[in-house]
Every structure is written in structure tokens, then in C-alpha cells.
Amino acid sequence: MFITQLNKQPKRVTQQDVARAAGVHRSSVCLAMQNHPNIPVATRERIQEIARKLGYQPDPMLSALAVYRRQQSPRVFQGTLAWLGNTLPHYDWRKIPIFQQNYEGAVACAQSHGYTVEVFDLQTPDISPQRMAGILRSRNITGIFVAPQPKPYATLDFPWEHFSAVTFGFTLLQPLLHCVAATQYRATLQTMQRMRGLGYKRIAFASSLLQDERVDHNCLAAYLAEMAIHGEKPLLTPLKPGWTTPENLSAWMREVRPEAAVISLDVRDMLIEAGFRFPRDVAIACPMMFEPNGPLAGVCENSRLVGEASADFLVAMIQRGERGVPPVPQRLLIEGTWVEGTTLPPLRPAPAAKRKTAARSGKSRKV
Incomplete structure (x- = not known):
């Protein structure tokens, strides 16, 4: 009974069957099924239509065998x-x-x-x-x-x-x-989560418009998503053409006073030009790095x-x-x-004297 059912299975349609029906050589069928440009478009489409009507499907076992043979054979010039x-x-x-x-x-x-x-x-x-x-x-x-x-x-x-x-x-x-x-979006999320894990809360985002456009706004999107999830107000540099200069960045940083900043590499260079030192003036990390062994913390892109x-x-x-x-x-x-670097150390807690002063002022306000 089982043998009879096997014998009744329809024969697999081969490339040779398609070639015979199309009146072409089997190699032409092979190239047509690969959309090879050496086969004219009209001929290619005609062969593909005949193959579809005949029910032709590539043999997965033969395809796997071909891949195996390519992997095992010595690499020759292709x-x-x-x-x-x-x-x-x-x-x-x-x-x-x-x-x-x-x-x-x-x-x-x-x-x-x-x-x-x-x-x-x-x-x-x-x-x-x-x-x-x-x-x-x-x-x-x-x-x-x-x-x-x-x-x-x-x-x-x-x-x-x-x-x-x-x-x-x-x-x-x-x-x-x-x-x-x-993965610039995920890299930015990872950078911000690292910052939070190290104790930073007031986190800014500093990038030039050109750099943010080059990465399809993935870094900006991740920053805004993370801030929205935590119910925090975003601290963004203006994303305007020509705004990102050492002078503007320096003034913005001193006005906003973030604890840490997610930055692009061009912003890092401009802040250094403006006299900033990291992490002395502000802790920074970059989600789009190319150097895994430098002082900058962040995500190396594995380019x-x-x-x-x-x-x-x-x-x-x-x-x-x-x-x-x-x-x-x-x-x-x-x-x-992730690269640890030296620009994103754990946030130091406020000195004990400052905490006592803040506590006393809090009690005074309650009275």
C-alpha cells in the first residue's frame, strides 16, 4: 500500500522539462531562473512563465549540495x-x-x-x-x-x-x-542605559544636523524615546543648519549644565576646541565610534x-x-x-556637607 502511494507521486519537474517545453537549452533555463541579464527580458519572462505553469520548483537538496560543494572546494577566482x-x-x-x-x-x-x-x-x-x-x-x-x-x-x-x-x-x-x-538606534539606547546605570539623570543629546541626518535620525529617535519613557524633558542642541559651532556648543552646555551628554564625534571635537575636558566638565559617550581603544566611552560600530x-x-x-x-x-x-573608555565614570554622589545643607534647607522650608 505504502509503495503504491509512493509510485503514484507526480514526477518532479526539472529544468530539462522546462527547456524542452520552451525550446531552449537547459543552461538558458538556469540563467533565466536567475534573472541573468545575458538572457533577453522577453525570453526570460517567457521561460519563467512556462516554468510556473509546469509547476517547476528548485530542488532544495540539490541547492544545498551546490552550496556545500562551493564551501568545500578551494577558493578560485570568481x-x-x-x-x-x-x-x-x-x-x-x-x-x-x-x-x-x-x-x-x-x-x-x-x-x-x-x-x-x-x-x-x-x-x-x-x-x-x-x-x-x-x-x-x-x-x-x-x-x-x-x-x-x-x-x-x-x-x-x-x-x-x-x-x-x-x-x-x-x-x-x-x-x-x-x-x-x-544599529545606531540600539547603540544610543545602550549608551543612555549605561549612563543611567552609572547614576546620571540629567542627560543631554548633542549632535550636528548633518550628522543626525546621515544616520537617518536613529540616534535622535532613540534619545527621545528613552526620555519619553522616563517622563523627562529632552535636552537637545538646536538641530539647525550651521548652528553647531564650538562657540554655540560651549554656551549651550554652560546654560543647560547636563550631568552627561550623548554626543556625535564632530560635537566632541568642537567641545575640545572650546576648551572642554571630559569628564571634568561633563561626562560624554558616543554611540557611533570607530576606535575601540581610545579614551572615549560609547559604542564602537564594528565597521x-x-x-x-x-x-x-x-x-x-x-x-x-x-x-x-x-x-x-x-x-x-x-x-x-560597548567601550568603557574614561569619559563616562560613575557619577560621584554629592559631598556629605552638601547633603546635610540640602537636608537642613528642606526642613526649614517645611517649617
């Missing part, structure tokens, strides 16, 4: 991936440690998959985005790392339909590509791991044949690591 920069006179990603670490991580992980990474730049003289795409295609480069952009809310006009692409962070507004980024994850993501897209702007972009967030 091709070249592009790192697509957008360098301007005032902006060079190579000079920004976090982005340089992204690049180093992407290169190292890509090499483990058999790929090399070559740098290209959208600002190369006399080369339009269309010509740049033509250069990449002529060299059979199908995967692109899109480097962080010079300014937030950037748009890039590029023929993405021929490429698998992944970007970093949140500076690219259009098109919406898959991206890999640090190299962000780069490694982006390479894994991009290679998987290439293997699945995913090209063009995705209908639903995915965001892969990489956790940071």
Missing part, C-alpha cells in the same frame, strides 16, 4: 566586484575611518568568496553613469558595493537593472537598495564587520541572480560593542 565611490573635493570616503573599515571588511570577505574588489568613482572626469555601467558590464562585473554618499538624501541615476548592488548606511535616498548598517556582512550579502545576491532595484529593500543591522 570575478571582480566594484566599489563605487562618489568623491567630491570636500568628501573622500578613504579619509573617513568608518568607511575605510567598511571597505577593508568588504575586500577581505569578498576574497574569501573568490572575488577581487576594484574601486571606481562616479566623479571620474568625462565618464557618465551610463558609460561607467558600460565599462563594468564589458568587464563582466555584476556586483557593486555602493559607498556611503557625501551628503544625506542622495540620489544616484545609474542603470541598476544590470547589477546586484548593496549600500552602506542611510545616506542614499534613491534608489532604495539593500543596505548594511550599524569592518559591516563590510564583511555586505560582501556576504552581495555574493549571495549574485548567486541567486538578483539584479536591479529590489521591490522591497532589506536592511541588515550589525550590533556594535
Whole structure:
């Protein structure tokens, strides 16, 4: 009885069955199911429609076997991936440690998959985005790392339909590509919770508008959420273009007098320029750090791991044949690591003399 039921199971539809029905070679079916650009769009769609009608589905066991064989075989050269920069006179990603670490991580992980990474730049003289795409295609480069952009809310006009692409962070507004980024929202929550655990209550948030926009307001959102949960009034620097200067920050700090401040790195540098010392004048921590061994307390973004994850993501897209702007972009967030530093020590309790004075004044008011 059991054997009879097994014999009655329908035969699995194979790529060869689809090829026979479509009148093409099996390799064409394989490429069409991967959305490979070498197959014309009309042919690709026709093959995919025939496969759907026949009930074709990839064999998960064969797919797993193919992955296993790739992992066990020696790494051989698979091709070249592009790192697509957008360098301007005032902006060079190579000079920004976090982005340089992204690049180093992407290169190292890509090499483990058999790929090399070559740098290209959208600002190369006399080369339009269309010509740049033509250069990449002529060299059979199908995967692109899109480097962080010079300014937030950037748009890039590029023929993405021929490429698998992944970007970093949140500076690219259009098109919406898959991206890999640090968890700035969670890092800010972690920073504030550390501050509270060390005894700080009057906590401020100090960031430039540009920096807050670059991280898609994740740090600001986390700060406001944490303050709202505790029923406390936010202490925010004005998020206005051009407001963040050493002079304005110094005056604001002396007026607000926070016990501790969640800061961005540019604000840290400006406060040092204004003569502030940490934690002597104010305790500080940064949720977006790139240096794990310095004096600054906060969350190190693990930027190299962000780069490694982006390479894994991009290679998987290439293997699945995913090209063009995705209908639903995915965001892969990489956790940071807390760094103790020296700028956020436990809050010292008020001296005993001051506590007695405060207690006596409290009794006087009651009388």
C-alpha cells in the first residue's frame, strides 16, 4: 500500500522539462531562473512563465549540495566586484575611518568568496553613469558595493537593472537598495542605559544636523524615546543648519549644565576646541565610534564587520541572480560593542556637607 502511494507521486519537474517545453537549452533555463541579464527580458519572462505553469520548483537538496560543494572546494577566482565611490573635493570616503573599515571588511570577505574588489568613482572626469555601467558590464562585473554618499538624501541615476548592488548606511535616498548598517538606534539606547546605570539623570543629546541626518535620525529617535519613557524633558542642541559651532556648543552646555551628554564625534571635537575636558566638565559617550581603544566611552560600530556582512550579502545576491532595484529593500543591522573608555565614570554622589545643607534647607522650608 505504502509503495503504491509512493509510485503514484507526480514526477518532479526539472529544468530539462522546462527547456524542452520552451525550446531552449537547459543552461538558458538556469540563467533565466536567475534573472541573468545575458538572457533577453522577453525570453526570460517567457521561460519563467512556462516554468510556473509546469509547476517547476528548485530542488532544495540539490541547492544545498551546490552550496556545500562551493564551501568545500578551494577558493578560485570568481570575478571582480566594484566599489563605487562618489568623491567630491570636500568628501573622500578613504579619509573617513568608518568607511575605510567598511571597505577593508568588504575586500577581505569578498576574497574569501573568490572575488577581487576594484574601486571606481562616479566623479571620474568625462565618464557618465551610463558609460561607467558600460565599462563594468564589458568587464563582466555584476556586483557593486555602493559607498556611503557625501551628503544625506542622495540620489544616484545609474542603470541598476544590470547589477546586484548593496549600500552602506542611510545616506542614499534613491534608489532604495539593500543596505548594511550599524544599529545606531540600539547603540544610543545602550549608551543612555549605561549612563543611567552609572547614576546620571540629567542627560543631554548633542549632535550636528548633518550628522543626525546621515544616520537617518536613529540616534535622535532613540534619545527621545528613552526620555519619553522616563517622563523627562529632552535636552537637545538646536538641530539647525550651521548652528553647531564650538562657540554655540560651549554656551549651550554652560546654560543647560547636563550631568552627561550623548554626543556625535564632530560635537566632541568642537567641545575640545572650546576648551572642554571630559569628564571634568561633563561626562560624554558616543554611540557611533570607530576606535575601540581610545579614551572615549560609547559604542564602537564594528565597521569592518559591516563590510564583511555586505560582501556576504552581495555574493549571495549574485548567486541567486538578483539584479536591479529590489521591490522591497532589506536592511541588515550589525550590533556594535560597548567601550568603557574614561569619559563616562560613575557619577560621584554629592559631598556629605552638601547633603546635610540640602537636608537642613528642606526642613526649614517645611517649617
